[in-house]
Amino acid sequence: MRVLFFGNLRELAGTAETSVPADIEITTVQELAEYVANGKSELQAALCAETTKAAINAKFADFSSSLNGADEVAFMPPFSGG
């Protein structure tokens, strides 16, 4: 599974993208956020912040959403377009 980070989350993660083995026992977006934070408290706090949005396979998803069928999960800080 590919995991994407954008904006300040990318900087905190130190990478735009990481991968998580398919056989790992993670079932929700919330659990994935904790897994990829890997003990980095600042990153974990930012990933799990109320203002952070997630997407599974490029569709918005809740943090409680199942990762079943997820090939790509994105973590996104507040948007600032236009």
Next chain:
Amino acid sequence: MAVASKIAISDANLNIDELSGAFRRENKFAGAVVIFVGNVRDDHPGDLTLTLECYEPLALDCINMFIREASSRWDLLSITIHHRTGKLVPGDEIVFVGVASAHRRDALFAAQFLMDYLKSDAPFWKKQTSCAGSHWVMPRAVDYQDKKSWN
């Protein structure tokens, strides 16, 4: 009838004259054509860059959804949206929104609606860098209020 729409996200400079000219030509017989262009402000003269990134597949989905919503609210003929990514400097154009309709009110409202949603509901991010340092631009409370005003 579905509104005719074109969307592009690109790290190439926006050629506003070309985009405006094409949109006006395509909608020559529409009663109203509204064109909005968002530029990078010169907040730190001579020393400012804005770097935009986006999650393109989701951003395209979001913009398509904004267009569907706008065309369900107003009677529209055509919408074109171009959004920049990459490194920009003051004076560069960030976004082009063209809306055409038979009557002015529909195009005017729809253009504002589309911009309000582009500001805070599509996955774009801006990082501003100047001699004062760098920071991620956060949506302002007024951006959320603008969007909420359409509910």
